[in-house]
Structures are given as structure tokens and as C-alpha cells.
Amino acid sequence: MKSTGIIRKVDELGRVVIPIEIRNKFEIAEKDPIEIYVEGSSIVLKKFEQNCIFCGSTKDLVEYKDKLICSKCADNLMKLKEEKKN
Numbered sequence: 001m002k003s004t005g006i007i008r009k010v011d012e013l014g015r016v017v018i019p020i021e022i023r024n025k026f027e028i029a030e031k032d033p034i035e036i037y038v039e040g041s042s043i044v045l046k047k048f049e050q051n052c053i054f055c056g057s058t059k060d061l062v063e064y065k066d067k068l069i070c071s072k073c074a075d076n077l078m079k080l081k082e083e084k085k086n
Contacts, residue, residue: 001042018045 008016018028026047028034033048049058052070060071069077 004019004022006019006022008019010016023029028047035046035048037044037046050061050068051058052061052073053067054073055070057070057072061068062071062074063069064074
């Protein structure tokens with residue numbers, strides 16, 4: 001990880017402000033969802049992106065029974081279904 005040199009204090013409600021320069025760099029807008037990860041002794045914030053439940057891809061997603069699947073995985077599922085019929 002690379003230090004930005006920016007230090008912020010946690011307020012009484014546990015909030016930390018992400019500086020505008022960092023929000024702009026990562027295209028984080030007001031009300032965008034942010035994922036929180038723990039990596040060893042580090043807390044990592046990441047802009048949330050919906051992804052395929054099978055491969056994790058964020059491109060060409062389609063919804064099936066309230067789940068997101070990319071077109072590649074959907075094609076693979078169709079092939080499996082066809083092979084099972086034969």
C-alpha cells in the first residue's frame with residue numbers, strides 16, 4: 001500500500017471523511033456504496049461494484065432470479081444444460 005500522507009480523525013459517530021482528491025481519483029460520488037475489508041491489521045475501503053456470482057466479473061451482467069451473472073458464465077451454464085440433455 002502507498003501512503004497518501006493524508007491523516008483524518010474519526011468523529012464521535014465513527015465517521016472518516018475521504019478527501020475530495022481521492023474521491024475524484026476513484027470516481028466516488030456522494031451516496032456511492034463503499035465496501036469495507038480487513039486485511040491483517042489494515043482496513044481497506046473499496047468502491048462497490050456489482051459482479052458475477054460465479055467469476056466475479058463486473059462486465060456484461062444479466063439478472064437471473066435476483067442474482068447477477070456475466071454473459072460468459074450464462075453461456076457456460078447453457079452449454080452445461082445442453083450437455084446434460086444429451
